[in-house]
Amino acid sequence: MTHDFDDSAAELRYALFRLTRRLRSARALDAMSDAQLAALGALRAHGRRTLSSLAEHEHVTAPTMSATVNGLADLGLVVRVPDDDDRRRVYVELTAQGESVVAETIRKRNRLLADLIDAQRFDDDELAVLDAASALLKRMADA
Template sequence: MPTIERAVRSDAGLASELRLSVMRLRRRLATERHPDNELSLGAMAVLGCLHRCGDLTLGELAAHEMVQPPSMTRTVNCLVDGGYVVRRRHATDGRQVVVELTEQGRATVLADRARRDAWLARRLTDLTPEERAVLRKAAPILDRLAQKD
């Protein structure tokens, strides 16, 4: 079986190792969610998107989260029912609906983010300064890879 170092010498090997590592980290971070948080990861992603981007239409949210508009409508309906977001008419286009984060939604996303950030910060202390420097350089590159074409 090839070692990881040997496998990542090719672009295909690097792609495979990155995919696996990122998926494992994502799953691990998902387990660090606040125990009282019953929202799905998709619903939390919507709250996070609204927190980062501000109020968005359903179509904009669907595009940001790379889902179909009917799926986003279902997610937003659940978030409205839970009091995490509110809907309002678009200021200039009455046909569109804008989704806005409530204080409950903001508190939920911040608490969830703080818990997972704290876990990751603790794990980073186990790394050498050189390893943390590599991750500091890699973070914006990974973010760029994740952006929609």
């Protein structure tokens, strides 16, 4: 028996889209865009980066990332740090306030997801399926 991956993909995409939309609503600063939060998250995960490296990581153009970083700098969430050896090179670095915003957003999103799981009153077998699905989704995301 063959599996219809198109149907499975469509169902999974729709479920992930709806869940992701709910999770994105939980953030430390309501006025912050998803692109700004993604840039902060990348800086938290990977440390200081050049603007071009950050743009490449986030799959956006350098001018788009420049505008994103400008907004984050205006909020005091990142700073630009000149390279000691090459003054033309500038790094973007998370501030303590930026770190706090990322940590609080993660905390809020984890709490929201935990509350959504709890509200379903899943049994042990269903929770095991969620754990297995998490591992499979991570594997797909990392591919």
